Amino acid sequence: MASLSFWMHARRSLPRICVFVLAALLVAVVDPGLCMSEEIPGKSRPILVGGDRDYPPYEFLDQDGNPVGFNVDLTRAVAEVMGMKVEFHLGTWAHKRQALMDGDLDILQGMTYSEPRSRVVDFAPHTIVNHAIFARRGTPPVSNLDDLAGKQVIIHRSGYMNDTLAAKGFGKDLILPDTPADVLRLLSSGQGEYAVVAMLPGIYITREFRLDNIQQIVRSVATVRYGYAVKKGNEALLARFSEGLAILRETGRYQEIHDKWLGVLEHGRLRWESIALYVAATVSPLLALLGGSMLWTHILRKKVAERTASLTMAMEELSRNQRQLVQAGKLAALGTLVSGVAHEINNPNGLILLNIPILRRTQADTIRLLDARREHDGEFTLGGIPYDRMRQEIPRMMDEMHEGALRIKRIVNDLKNFARPDESMNKALMDLNDASRKAVRLVEPTIRKYTDRFTTNYEADLPLVWGNSQRIEQVVVNLVLNACQSLPDKSRGIVISTRHDQDAGKVVLCVRDEGTGIAPEHLPHVTDPFFTTKRDTGGTGLGLSVSAGILKEQGGCLVFDSVPGQGTSVRMELPVTKEDGES
Template identity: 55%
Template sequence: MLTRIILLLLALVLPASGFAAQSPAPASASRIIVVGGNSNYPPYQFLDKYGQPAGYIVDLTKAIAGVMGMQVEIRLGDFGTILKQLDTGEVDVLEGLSFSESRAGHYDFSTPHSIIVQAIFARKGTPKVQGLDELKGKKVLVHRGGGMHNYLKEKGWERDLVLTDSPRDTLEQLARGNCDYAVLALLPGMHIIREDKLENIVPVASNVAPQRYYCYAVRKGNAELLAQFNEGLSILKKTGQFDEIYNRWIGVLEPQKTSWLLIAKYAALVVIPLSLILAATVLWSYSLRRQVAQRTESLSNALAELQRNQQQLVQADKMAALGILVSGVAHEINNPTGIILMNMPTLKKIFRDAERILDRYQEEEGDFSLGGIRYQRVRQEVPLILDEIQDGAHRIKKTVDDLKNFARKDDEARKEPLDFNDVVQTAVRLVDVATRKFTTNFSARYGAGLPPVYGNVQRLEQVVVNLIMNAGQALPDPSRGIEVVTSYDAGAGRVVLKVRDQGTGIAPEHLQHLTDPFFTTKRESGGTGLGLSISANIIKDHGGDLGFESNPGEGTTVTLSLPAAVAGGKNGQ
C-alpha cells in the first residue's frame, strides 16, 4: 500500500516539474488545443440535448482556457476512441482520466480536479452487499474501458465482468435484469438514475474501491501543455471560479463565506449628522436659542462619530495587516492540511482491513495491547480518533480559506446591467438541495416588471445564497418556513429582496453586531462570522443597503435593496 501511495505522489508531482521521457510539440497560444473527453459520463462530461459538450469538467476546461489565453476545441465521444486519439496525437489532452499506476507509464497526469468514489448498484429487493469481495464469482456489469474495468481486471475478475458501452448503458441493463449488480462511480450513477427515472435502482454500497483521482492527462512527456493546465487549475482555485463550477454541477453546497471587511452601519456615519443638521435648520425660525442647542448637539454627535470612525480606521489597518499575514502563512498551513485530508481515507481503509487480522489474532491468542492500550479499547477508539483528525483538518482548511478570501481585495469585479430576478432564481436553484433539508415550507415570489440593477452577478448570487442559507440554519425544525420575495419600490427607485424565516430569531443585543467581522452565534457548528460581513460589504459596493428585523422566537426578516440602473449611470448614480 505504501508503494502505491508513493507512486501516486510521484505521478502527480513529476509532470509539473518538467521531467519528460519525450518531447511532443509544445502547446502554442496561437494554435487550437484539442481537448478530448467522454460523451456519456454525466455530470462530469456529456453531450446535452443539443449535442453540445456540457458538464463540470467541460466548464472547467473552458475556464482554464479563458485564464490561460488558450484556444481549445472540446471533442467528446466514445471513451475508447478518444483515448486512442490521444495516443495518436489527434487529441492533445484528455480532460478526465482516472490515475492508475499502469496508466502512469503511458500518460502524464495533472493535479486532480475530482475524486471519484466507486459504488455498487443493485435493483431494489436484491440482497445487499458490503463490498467487492462479496461479488466475487458473480456476474457484474461494468463500463468498458473505465477505471473500475481496469481495476477489476488487475484483480483477476475479467471473466466475471459483463462489459457495457457507457455508465448509462450499465444502469439500463441492470434495471432490465441483466445481472444483479453493477459497479460504477457513485455520482454519475446517481445523476443517471435521477435523469432517466430508474426508480428500481439504488446504491447498496459506496467507497468499495480505492478512490480514483480524476485528472487532465497528456501523452508522456508533454510537460509544457500539462503545466498550462496545472497553472490554470491553480488560478481558478485562487479566484474562486473552481468552487463556483464545482458547486454548480456537483452540488456540494455549503454556505459560501468569502470575504470583505465592511460594516453596514457606516451609512449611519453620514445619515445621522445630516439629519441633525436638517432638524436644526427647520427649528431656526422658532428660536435662535433652540437652534444653537441643536447645532451644539449636532457637533457633539459628529465628534463622537469621528472618534468611532478613527477607531474603525485603526481596526481596518489591523485587518489589512492580518490580510498580509494570512496570505503569507495560508499556503504553509494548507499544504500539510491537504496531505492529512488526502491520506486519511487510506488510513481508515488500512485500519478497517487490519481489524479483521487483529480480530483473528485475538480469537487465537487472547486479549493483547497495542501502544500500551488494550486491543478492545483500540478497536473502539481509533476510528473515532481518525474521524476527529479528519474533521479537524477540514475545519483548519475552511478557516484558512475564509481568512484568505477575507483578506483578498478584488476591485476589478466586472459590473453590468442585470435582471435581479434572474440572480435570485439562480441562487434559489443553487441552494435547492440544502433548503429541502432545512424546510418543507419554502416559497419564492418574484415581482413583475423589475427594472435592471447594475452589478456583478456572481457577487450578488453569493449574497442571496448566504442569506437563504442563514435563514435555513435558523429554523428549529423542517415544519418552519422560508419566504423569498422580490419587488420594486418606485418611490425610492430601488429593487428590493426580502428573505423571511420562521426561525428562532435574533437577540436584540446581537442585531447591531450581525455584520461585524468574526461575530457569530454559530461558533460551535463551524461558523466563522464572516458571511454577513462579506455580504454587507458587497451590497455597499453596489450602492445598496442590508437591514435586519427580528423578534426572538418569531423569526427574522432581512431586507436587501439596490438602486435601479438608469440610462447613462451606474447603480442609479
C-alpha cells in the first residue's frame, strides 16, 4: 500500500515537475550564457544567504553556533533540488538587511513584505507571519496597534514593526533592541510597557527562556507575507529560489519542513482539542458499563483495605528502616570519599580562582586596544558577537566564573565539614556571646546586603559553656546566612539574642528572622543531610545538618519554630558548665 501511494503521488506531481525542468532547459537554450556565466552565485561560488541570528523558530543560531530553523532547512532543501551551493551568514537583522543593500549578501531567507520595501527589494514569499502584542501580566489591555500611541513599545530594530510603527509616528516612544529575543527579555525585566513581535517567535522565546511574567494580549495585529528577498534587479537568483520552492511544495518536502518547525506551535492546541473530543466520544459509551463494576470494586476494595491495614503498617515500617540503612551507608561512603575528592576538586578550582584576576587585568589592558580599533575601523565582531555587546558581556562572564568557583569552594567545604570526625578533644570553656560576635563580624558584608534591620541583644554575664569555639562560630554563621537568604527584601529584620535558662541549665542563642518561613511539612526535615528547598540557588542541604551534628558533639541541640510568611526562630541550646568543669 505504501508503494502504491508513493507512485500515485509521483504520478500526480510528475507533470508539474516536468514543466519546471522544461522551463529551465528553455532558459538554457535561449540564453546559454545565463546558465554558464561564472558570475552566477551558486555555480562558481556559494550563494551568500543572510538571516537573523535570534528569530526562532524561523532562523537562529543553536548552542554550538550553527544556523538552524525553518528558513535554514527550507533554504538547504531549495539548494539541494536546484543544485546550488549556499553559505549562511546569520547576525543582527539590521546589519544583515543593510548587507543585502550593500551587496555583501546575495539573498535574505526571511523578510516580511511591505509596499515600501518592495521599492528596493524583490520578494518570493514562502509563508505567512502573524504579529502579536505581548505585555507583562497585570498591564492594562489594548486591542490594536493604534492603542499603543503614547506607550513605551519594544520592537525589533529594522524589523517590519519598526517600519510600521515609525510610519504611524510612534518613533519617540520606541525601544529598539537588536533581536526579538532581546525584545521579550527587556519586557520581562520591567522595561517598556508593551512589545510587538511575530507571534510564533514570541511563543517560542517565552517558553524557551521561561519568561512566565509575559503573556500575549492581542493576536494577529498584522498578517503579512514572509519569504526570500533580493536586491532590486536580481530576478535571476530570485527565480531559481522560486522554482525550488515550487518543486518542494509539489513533492511534499515543504510541508515536512513546515510541520517540523512550525506545525507544533501553530496547530498543537487544535490537535489536543480534537484528541480530547475523540477520547470523550469513545469513553462515554463505556461509562454506563463501568458504573456497576466500579461500585462492586469499591465494596471489595474496602474489605481488602480493612484486612490488610496491619500488613501495610508493617511494610511501611520495614521500608523506613531500609531507607535509613541505605542513607547510613551513603553517609559512611561519603566520609571515606570526601577527603580525596575535595583535594582533587580544590586543586583545579584553585587554579580558576588564581587565574581569573589575571584574566581580568589582561582584559582591562586589552580593552584599550580593542576600543582603539573600534574608534578607527568601526563596529566589528568578537567571537561572533558585536564588539560593543561583548565589551559589556566579558566582565559579567568573569564575575560569573569567579562566583561559580567560589560556590564550588563553599560546597566542598560544606562536604568536608559534614564528613569531619569528632573534634570533642578540642573542647574548652568558652563565652557564647564572644563566639557570636566573632561569627557576626565574619558575615557582616552579607548581612548588610540582605537587610537594613539587624540587631543583637546579648545578655550580660552569661555562664561559660564547654565546647569548641570555632565550631560554634560555624553554627552561628550558618544560622545567620540561612536567615539572610529567607528575607524577601531589605526592610525585613534579623535579631540575635542570648539568655541563660536557669531552670533548664542551658545557655540559649536565638536567631530570629522576618523571612518567608518554613512550610510545616518541611520543618521535621530541615536538619536531614542534603535536604534543601534552595537547590536552584545553590543550596547543598548540608549547612543545618552540619550545624546539628556540631551541637550534638557539644551536648547541645537546635530547636526550630516557624510560621510561613512571618518568619523563623532557631534556638541553639548548650548546657551550662558545672563547677567541676564538666557539662
